[in-house]
Amino acid sequence: MATTAGGATPRVAVVVFVANGQTILLGRRRSSSGGCSPFALPGGHLEFGESFEECAMREVKEETGLDIEKTEYITVTNNLFLDKPKPSHYVTIFVRAVLADEQQEPQNLEPEKCEGWEWHSWDDLPRPLYGNLEKLAKTGFNPFTAHGMSIGELLQFP
Ligand SMILES: Nc1nc2c([nH]c(=O)n2[C@H]2C[C@H](O)[C@@H](COP(=O)(O)OP(=O)(O)OP(=O)(O)O)O2)c(=O)[nH]1
């Protein structure tokens, strides 16, 4: 389906499976519109001139204080969010990374946007999940076993 949605253009987001043992980091979003407050990955918008890896490291640091390394590309989704007050279209790059320091604990650095960060097993996910994360989980996708691709292989940057 092609739609102009009032002249809006698609945006690119990078979201991160921060893998810690058998768990990943999820935070419950605070919904400004009084919606369902889904559990989502840390991540955000790709800024002009940024590589996927730089964006992943920056967003995880800004939102949780964690330092990550070994960032790998794993999958991508292309979603229209028409149910929101402002319709949006995202191409979302999903990456996987590990903690630079396994002793580091996440902090809730954007409490106006997130209720807090916790480690969750992929086999026992909290609900509701962010829409495209739920879809991925339903397909049998597993962020631990998904084939990872080094971002350098994928995209020489700049
Ligand atoms: N945070 C997050 N965003 C996701 C997920 N899946 C997904 O498609 N997105 C898309 C839709 C979001 O509106 C978009 C950007 O993430 P965000 O909403 O957290 O953006 P943000 O405020 O942290 O970004 P920024 O303006 O600080 O750069 O990424 C997910 O699991 N977590």
Ligand SMILES: [Mg+2]
């Ligand atoms: Mg975010």
